[in-house]
Amino acid sequence: MAELSSDIVIVGAGVLGLCVAVELAGRGRDVCVIDPGGANASSVAAGMIAPAFESLSAEGDPDRAALFRDAAALWPDTARRLGIALDTTPAIWRGAEAPAVAARLRALGFDVHQHADRVEAPGDVRVDPALALAAMAARLPRPVLSARALDGRATDQGWALTTTASPVAARHLVLATGAAAALPGLPPDVAALIDAIEPIAGQIGRALHPLGPQGVRRGPDGYVVTTRDHWLIGATMVAGSRDLTPDPDQSRRLEAVAERLLDQTLDSPVSWTGGIRGSTADGLPLAGPAGVPGLHFALAPRRNGWLLGPLVGRIVADGIEGRPPAARAAALDPLRFSRPAG
Template identity: 50%
Template structure:
């Protein structure tokens, strides 16, 4: 059986679903192929953080402007997609607070400094689980469960072979994160896919409401999530395993308590790990 749509999107993480929803808003014909497995988008704190990320990474003015412009697209998109967008303060706590505040201000972000704390109102947050579910619900039948096995050029289009059926399409969007290249891709595309680096990240979730807004500091962050918080996160380039690492979790917990200024308490934490794809310069790849 073969069906057709003008665009096939391979992958149903945040990038695949955001691409699909934007095409939906523009009235385009598309189909998302969702492998149905847990992806890195669900193992995240959902921070849309141009001010904090720019300051922590000591970003260039051009990079900071890209971060800000990306954030500014979110309110309209979130409202259209039914995504709950939290617009609350974000805080940095640590001995280098003055440096963080100075970098934010130099890049045009608002920041207030009080001792070893920096607070900005420029960062947002979403709940990844709610965001992914909202987009899938909005896209409805345009999301099919399956795994792409191969692609093949057919005249001016593509034949996408899944484990369920063949799809005929004018264009293919790969939103497969750190996964390997699909069989049949052109050499130039395979080279781009091969350049994507896997980065393993581990986070922990707790039911206790330890923070009312995102709190970051050396070695960890604590961010509200549902009725509890998420604690994160490791960044381990080159790793593809997703089994939680107890030692890494212990280090994150100790750093989180230091950030919060609290003594270590025995709390129940659920650890998860995901693998996302990254480019050498940290910028989007199209």
């Protein structure tokens, strides 16, 4: 098989890999994306871009809230450029704790509106993951190479990959492989960074009927996303697990959560699927140079791949081009855990 060459090769066509690819392609760079195809954590996700409500799980950290807000601010322009539809229906949090939730979010700088047991977050929006991934792939200079990367090694010219389709050579290698194990052939310190990523298994349900007002409803125990033709119900997060077998008890629990959030009985069958997310020790992705010439990470966004995608794309592209790091780049630095504090 003939060797495929490119300036930059990206392994992984989830949201982070494709956000890096379209950012680089928009800067005129030659990019090749490799992915085996099929469902991934990005495609089975709910597609929420939720800086406010995701900040609730960040223990009230104002820096994390500001990072999420800055990341979300990149989405309107990204969506316009790529032809991605943003569902701007405000997300709603429901529960008896609504006053406390509203107070916490306002203290973090979010514009929210409280109505009895509900909190509306106008800045929390959503994309359809399948349509958004397809729109990004369509903007690439060449089709995604349907293949699995088998190994990767440094060369005098950059990086060489063995894949199930053909050998690939590139000056720069971007790993956007989620929670997958490190490729054989990578330097040991790089492999150690990747293998320290914790897998998190989760299940999400789909009811294939229109059953309620369109939008996102969230609460302390789960969420439901209603579209024109289905519900999305989620989600579990089982740290350290790669088991995608749906848990019947969790399925029943999440169905009850959805009914409570919408005040409506679920009378359609629910199909359950799952994905494996990757998480670092602080819950933020690894994005940028990996400490080895020509090697870059776009890995492990935990539950915020869609929220952080365009920001990760810019940070990784800047690292490849040797530009000064963006203001938020340090928070996602792949080497942050090995550097002295302060």
